[in-house]
Amino acid sequence: MTLNVYLSGEIHTDWREQITEGAKGLDVSFQSPVTDHAASDDCGVAIMGAEDNKFWHDHKGAKLNAIRTRKGIEDADVVVVRFGEKYKQWNAAFDAGYAAALGKSIIVLSQPEHQHALKEVHAAALAVTDEPRQVVEILTYVLQGTLPK
Numbered sequence: 001m002t003l004n005v006y007l008s009g010e011i012h013t014d015w016r017e018q019i020t021e022g023a024k025g026l027d028v029s030f031q032s033p034v035t036d037h038a039a040s041d042d043c044g045v046a047i048m049g050a051e052d053n054k055f056w057h058d059h060k061g062a063k064l065n066a067i068r069t070r071k072g073i074e075d076a077d078v079v080v081v082r083f084g085e086k087y088k089q090w091n092a093a094f095d096a097g098y099a100a101a102l103g104k105s106i107i108v109l110s111q112p113e114h115q116h117a118l119k120e121v122h123a124a125a126l127a128v129t130d131e132p133r134q135v136v137e138i139l140t141y142v143l144q145g146t147l148p149k
Helices: 015-021 036-048 054-075 088-100 119-124 132-144
Strands: 003-007 030-031 078-082 105-109 126-127
Touching: 003 015, 003 054, 003 088, 003 132, 015 030, 015 078, 015 132, 036 054, 036 126, 054 088, 078 088, 088 105, 088 119, 105 119, 105 132, 126 132
Parallel strands: 003 030, 003 078, 078 105, 105 126
Antiparallel strands: none
């Protein structure tokens, strides 16, 4: 069995690298949004032209990023949604909702202190974790049926 996993959400820490490194040897392919923050913010105006109004600047970028995000989520077997400690990831909440609407298996990665704020997102998830290591352990269990040592 091969799993296609989409890694959504917070782009300010190395959680994606921890998961992809920990999953080496598993039959998993990973996709993610563009994690270069400046490129993600400015892609719309860089490709389709400048905007004087910041709303339209952001709007263009959000729509281009949505093309990649929707494709990644649609192709995924599992969607991992990371809510970071410092920044509000509204896009991650959207991604979780979109994945849930498509019937995708969702793993949420968030801090325990955000439990109340994320209760609806957690309710849509099949697993809620605190650490990237736990995501790797879930993927290992799903693919190999083995528990962590």
